[in-house]
Amino acid sequence: MPYVELSVPRRRWIADLAEAAFAEAGGVIPVQPAPLIDEHGITFSSGDYGTAFDGMLEHRAKRFHIYCNIRDADYPGSTRARFTVGHELGHFFIDEHRNALASGRAEAHRSFIDNGSNSIVEAEANTFASHFLMPQQAFRKAVLKERPGLRGLLNVSSTFSTSAQATAIRYVEECQIPCAAMMFRPGKRPWPAISPALKKLGYDYGIAPEASALPEGFAAKRAYDAQATTGLSEIFEAPSTATFWFDRVSPSSPRNCVIVEQAVRLSQFGVLALLLFPKLP
Numbered sequence: 001m002p003y004v005e006l007s008v009p010r011r012r013w014i015a016d017l018a019e020a021a022f023a024e025a026g027g028v029i030p031v032q033p034a035p036l037i038d039e040h041g042i043t044f045s046s047g048d049y050g051t052a053f054d055g056m057l058e059h060r061a062k063r064f065h066i067y068c069n070i071r072d073a074d075y076p077g078s079t080r081a082r083f084t085v086g087h088e089l090g091h092f093f094i095d096e097h098r099n100a101l102a103s104g105r106a107e108a109h110r111s112f113i114d115n116g117s118n119s120i121v122e123a124e125a126n127t128f129a130s131h132f133l134m135p136q137q138a139f140r141k142a143v144l145k146e147r148p149g150l151r152g153l154l155n156v157s158s159t160f161s162t163s164a165q166a167t168a169i170r171y172v173e174e175c176q177i178p179c180a181a182m183m184f185r186p187g188k189r190p191w192p193a194i195s196p197a198l199k200k201l202g203y204d205y206g207i208a209p210e211a212s213a214l215p216e217g218f219a220a221k222r223a224y225d226a227q228a229t230t231g232l233s234e235i236f237e238a239p240s241t242a243t244f245w246f247d248r249v250s251p252s253s254p255r256n257c258v259i260v261e262q263a264v265r266l267s268q269f270g271v272l273a274l275l276l277f278p279k280l281p
């Protein structure tokens, strides 16, 4: 995450496919995938498979089987496990992916979900998972019920039983306000997700150093230092400037402005920051 740039029609096609699967699963929030898996004759197992994969879709003796890896602090039905199941269902429901397995061209597909940015196939399955777990209409409604900000985003993630990270990507896509999320993961480059409203205003390229290297006083730095080992830390907030977070927005640019930075520590998964812009012209 976030996703490699799929073409708009392809994204829409996959989103529609996922939302049809959501309706088929009963159309309730949070979505319960088990009956859908059964109905399609897919068998399922979860367990600690080490670092072999996050999830895997296997085709053997004309049957499909989903494996869901629940290593470390994970458990069946955790937000992470739910995303993995949604991702594997994506490989099943997207014709090209399923047919590649069924034809024997590939025996099994091993998924590494955080590497979605490197592979179209993985990005497509992530897009499916995202819309299967957080269908657009219900998601927009849930976002509108909340005040804009990280607290609201986390409330929405509880409603849909999705991880803060996966929710942040959908939140930024769907909310009407100019905002951006920045996800800091241990030892990896932070990734930005930028709302369409903000992109339209020319804030295209988010940048950030690793959370550990952020200046003192930044909300993300304070969240990083909070070192919550289980669950979420409190939400930290600080004023910030657009120039710090966006390449091509110089300090003297008319697009540089004071913004609000909110951040939370997501136990061992890193720090999620949300950047809220004032109403821009």
Ligand SMILES: [Zn+2]
Pocket: 087, 091, 109, 110, 111, 112, 121, 122, 125
């Ligand atoms: Zn995959």
